[in-house]
Amino acid sequence: MADRGPRQYPGLAGIDGCRGGWFCVTETAGRIQSFATDDFATAVRRLDGVAVIAVDIPIGLPQAGPRDCDLLARRRLGPRRGSSVFPAPLRGVLDAADHAEASARHRDIDGRGMSRQSWNITPKIVEVDSVVRAVGQSRVREVHPEISFRELAGRPMHDNKKRPAGHEERLGFLRDVFSPADLDRALRARPSGQVARDDVIDAFVCLWSARRILAGRALRLPPEPQRDATGLDMAIWA
Secondary structure: OOOOOOOOOOOEEEEEEEOOEEEEEEEEOOEEEEEEEOOHHHHHHHOOOOOEEEEOOOOOOOOOOOOHHHHHHHHHHHHHHHHHOOOOOOHHHOOOOOHHHHHHHHHHHHOOOOOHHHHHOHHHHHHHHHHHHHHOOOOEEEEOHHHHHHHHHOOOOOOOOOOHHHHHHHHHHHOOOOOHHHHHHHHHHOOOOOOOHHHHHHHHHHHHHHHHHHHOOOOEEOOOOOEOOOOOEOOEEO
């Protein structure tokens, strides 16, 4: 049975990266609200007092080699959706000037280049890394929407999240755990040039995972802690 969450509990938030920065969906005492911001630190300040902030971005970065959580997530999603889990960049490439430099450094460290997709989200990873290293991980947890949807639905999604069929597939499951009116309101209110429809959908399923984290029912990949050189836990929660 899907987790609807308790009627009254501390504030929760689901955050997804978007073209304009970050899209946040919050829930406090059953009330759903949303906002967009261009800066992750600003989002966290606005969420002061929120018990769990579930964000779709890698937290904790390896010195070399892949993270266990990424390997386990791809395996759990299978061949159709597994490619949506991009390898987290190595910590040693975060300050590279461009993709070519980052990929060259990556190859020097462990023999493999860096994908364009991983490079494209590196600025957001740097934002989150800076904030989490300052405030800790007690409230901010890494999630991945496709893993969250897999746990919500009991199977990986069939359709690509960028396509209308993928939107409807995911919204069908979200309507089981959120008010359709809240979902529709957030979709209508989004700044369309900065926040895509799938960003809103992903933020809601991140919020669903935040409910499960707070309740102690979330999946954790891997089950045992794996920490990076700065002490950050490298885990995907759902």
